[in-house]
Amino acid sequence: MCSIRPILTIARRELMEAIRSRWVLLTGALFGVLALALSAFGMQSVGARGFSGFSRTAIGLLNLTLYLTPLLALLLSINSMAAEREEGPLELLLAQPIPRSAIVLGKFCGLAAALTAALLCGLGGAGLLIGIAGADTDIGGYLLLLLRSVGLGLAFLSLGLWIASAAATRLHALAHGLLLWFATVVLYDLVVVGATALIGGSLLKTALGALLVANPVDLVRIGTLIHLGGADSFGLTAQALIGFLRGTPGTLLLSAALLGWIVVPLLGATRTFNRRDFAA
Amino acid sequence: MIEFAHIHKRYGAATAIADLSLMVKRGELLALVGPNGAGKTTLIRVLLGLVRPTAGTVCIDGHDVQRDGVAARLLLGYLPQRAVLYGNLTVHENLAFVAQLRGVSPVRIAEVLALVRLAPVAERPARTLSGGMLQRLGLAQALLASPPVLVLDEPTVSLDPQSTLEFKELLRALHAAGTTVLLSSHILGDVQEVADRVAILDHGRLVALDSVAALAQQCALPERLRIQVGEPSDHAVELARRAGAATAELHGETLEVAVPRERKLAVLQALMAAGVVIRDFSSAPPTLEAIFLQLLDQPVKG
Numbered sequence: 001m002c003s004i005r006p007i008l009t010i011a012r013r014e015l016m017e018a019i020r021s022r023w024v025l026l027t028g029a030l031f032g033v034l035a036l037a038l039s040a041f042g043m044q045s046v047g048a049r050g051f052s053g054f055s056r057t058a059i060g061l062l063n064l065t066l067y068l069t070p071l072l073a074l075l076l077s078i079n080s081m082a083a084e085r086e087e088g089p090l091e092l093l094l095a096q097p098i099p100r101s102a103i104v105l106g107k108f109c110g111l112a113a114a115l116t117a118a119l120l121c122g123l124g125g126a127g128l129l130i131g132i133a134g135a136d137t138d139i140g141g142y143l144l145l146l147l148r149s150v151g152l153g154l155a156f157l158s159l160g161l162w163i164a165s166a167a168a169t170r171l172h173a174l175a176h177g178l179l180l181w182f183a184t185v186v187l188y189d190l191v192v193v194g195a196t197a198l199i200g201g202s203l204l205k206t207a208l209g210a211l212l213v214a215n216p217v218d219l220v221r222i223g224t225l226i227h228l229g230g231a232d233s234f235g236l237t238a239q240a241l242i243g244f245l246r247g248t249p250g251t252l253l254l255s256a257a258l259l260g261w262i263v264v265p266l267l268g269a270t271r272t273f274n275r276r277d278f279a280a
Numbered sequence: 281m282i283e284f285a286h287i288h289k290r291y292g293a294a295t296a297i298a299d300l301s302l303m304v305k306r307g308e309l310l311a312l313v314g315p316n317g318a319g320k321t322t323l324i325r326v327l328l329g330l331v332r333p334t335a336g337t338v339c340i341d342g343h344d345v346q347r348d349g350v351a352a353r354l355l356l357g358y359l360p361q362r363a364v365l366y367g368n369l370t371v372h373e374n375l376a377f378v379a380q381l382r383g384v385s386p387v388r389i390a391e392v393l394a395l396v397r398l399a400p401v402a403e404r405p406a407r408t409l410s411g412g413m414l415q416r417l418g419l420a421q422a423l424l425a426s427p428p429v430l431v432l433d434e435p436t437v438s439l440d441p442q443s444t445l446e447f448k449e450l451l452r453a454l455h456a457a458g459t460t461v462l463l464s465s466h467i468l469g470d471v472q473e474v475a476d477r478v479a480i481l482d483h484g485r486l487v488a489l490d491s492v493a494a495l496a497q498q499c500a501l502p503e504r505l506r507i508q509v510g511e512p513s514d515h516a517v518e519l520a521r522r523a524g525a526a527t528a529e530l531h532g533e534t535l536e537v538a539v540p541r542e543r544k545l546a547v548l549q550a551l552m553a554a555g556v557v558i559r560d561f562s563s564a565p566p567t568l569e570a571i572f573l574q575l576l577d578q579p580v581k582g
Binding site (some may be wrong): 009010013017087277279 | 329349362365377378380418421
C-alpha cells in the first residue's frame with residue numbers, strides 16, 4: 001500500500017526543482033513565442049496582418065506540439081530519474097521508509113504539474129493574446145489542442161520514467177528515449193504508409209485502427225485534426241482514418257486510448273522500478 | 281537487531297556475497313572491513329533494500345527488509361560514502377524534505393543542524409557546500425528521525441582531519457546513547473578506535489568476526505612494547521630476545537620490542553633483573569591492520 005504523503009512530498013520537490021531550474025519558464029516561453037509567431041506569420045502568408053485566429057493557429061501548432069511535447073517530456077522525465085540515480089539523491093531517497101512506487105508516482109505527479117504549467121502558460125497565454133487581438137472564435141479547437149498536448153506530454157512522461165527505470169545509465173536512457181521519439185514522431189507514418197500499401201479491403205481499417213492506437217502521437221494528431229476539420233492537410237495516417245473515428249464514440253475512444261498511454265507505461269515504470277537492483 | 285541470514289548475491293557469473301550470516305547486536309557498533317570488492321557495500325545495499333539478495337534474508341528488529349521494507353527502513357538512518365542531496369534546495373529545505381517523508385517534526389531540523397554544526401549555512405543551497413559540509417548534511421538527514429540503527433558507508437572519506445575527529449566523537453556519543461551502528465570503513469585505525477566488533481570480509485565471505493582484542497589473540501600477534509632505558513646497549517636487546525621477544529630493536533634510548541602478550545612482563549622483569557634502568561614504558565595491542573593482513577593471507581573459512 002502506497003500512502004499519499006510521500007507521493008505529494010516528492011511531487012512538490014520535483015515541481016520546485018522544475019521551477020527553480022527555470023525549466024517551466026523557458027518551456028512555457030518557447031511554446032508561447034512559437035504560438036504567437038505561427039499565428040502572426042500564418043496571417044501574413046494569406047496577405048493579411050496581425051494574428052490569424054485560433055483554428056488556423058491550432059492546426060499550425062499541432063505539428064509543432066507533436067514534435068516538441070514528446071521530446072521535452074521524455075528529456076524531463078529521463079533526466080529526473082536517471083540523473084538523480086547517477087548523481088546520488090535517489091540512493092538516499094530509496095533508503096527512506098517509503099515504498100518505491102511512491103518515488104515513481106511522486107516524480108510523475110511533480111513532473112506532470114511542471115509540464116502542464118509550462119504548456120498552459122505558453123500555449124494558453126498565447127491563445128489568450130490571440131483572442132484579445134480579435135481573431136476568429138474557435139476557442140474550443142484551441143482548448144482541445146491544449147488538453148491533448150497535456151495528455152500527450154503525460155504519456156511521454158510515463159514512457160520516459162519507464163525507460164529511465166529500466167536503463168542501466170542516463171546515457172542509455174537518453175538513447176532509448178530519443179529512439180522512441182524518432183520512432184513515434186517520424187518513423188511511424190512510414191509504417192502506416194507501408195500498411196496501407198500492403199493491406200487491402202476490410203483488413204485495412206482494422207490494421208489502421210490498431211496502428212492509430214499503438215502511437216500516442218498519432219492519437220493526438222488524428223483526434224485534434226478531426227475536431228479542427230483539418231484532417232486533409234496533415235499526415236497520411238490522418239487521411240486514411242478521417243472517416244473512421246469521427247463523432248463522440250471516436251473522441252471517447254481516442255481519449256481512452258490516450259489515457260491508456262499515460263497509465264500503462266506508468267504502471268510499467270512502477271513495476272520495473274520496484275523490481276530492479278540499485279547496485280553501486 | 282540486524283540479522284543477515286545466509287545472504288547470497290550474484291551478478292551474472294560473479295558472486296558478490298557468498299552465504300554470509302551475521303548478527304549485529306542491539307546497541308553494538310560493528311564495523312565491516314575488507315579489501316575493495318569484498319562485498320561490504322553490497323551487504324549494506326542488501327540491508328537497505330536497494331539490492332535484492334539472490335538467496336537469504338535480512339531482518340531489522342524482526343522486519344524482513346524484502347517483505348516489510350518500509351517498517352524495516354523506518355528503524356534506520358543511512359549515510360552513504362558520498363552524501364548527495366538536492367543541490368537546488370537549501371540545507372534546511374533538504375532536511376525538511378526528508379522530515380516530511382519520514383513524518384518527523386520540523387522542530388527536529390534545528391536540533392540536527394546544531395548537532396552537525398550546519399545551522400549558519402541552513403539557508404544556503406546544498407550545491408554551494410564543500411564536500412565535508414555535504415557529508416555533515418548527509419549525517420544530519422540520517423539522524424533526523426533519531427533512528428535506533430545507523431548505517432554508515434565509508435562516512436569519513438571526504439572529511440578533513442578536524443571533521444573526522446568531530447565525527448568520531450559524535451559517533452561515540454550516539455553509540456553510548458544506545459544507537460546500533462553498522463559501519464563500513466577502509467580506515468582501520470578509526471575502526472579500531474570505535475568498533476565493538478569487527479567483521480572482516482573477503483571475496484564476499486565472512487573471514488572473521490570478533491572484537492579487535494579477541495582477533496589479535498586468535499592471530500597470536502605480538503604486542504608492541506616501547507621501553508625507555510637509562511643506558512642503551514646491545515645487552516638490553518639480547519636480554520629482551522632471550523625473554524621471549526619476537527623482535528627487539530634499539531632506537532636511541534628506546535627499546536622497541538614485539539612480544540607475545542603473555543611474555544610482556546617476562547621481558548620487563550629480565551631487563552630489571554639484569555640491572556637495566558627502565559625510565560618509562562608503554563605497550564600497544566596489535567593493530568587491526570596487522571590482524572587484517574594476517575587473516576587475509578590465510579585460507580578463507582567455509
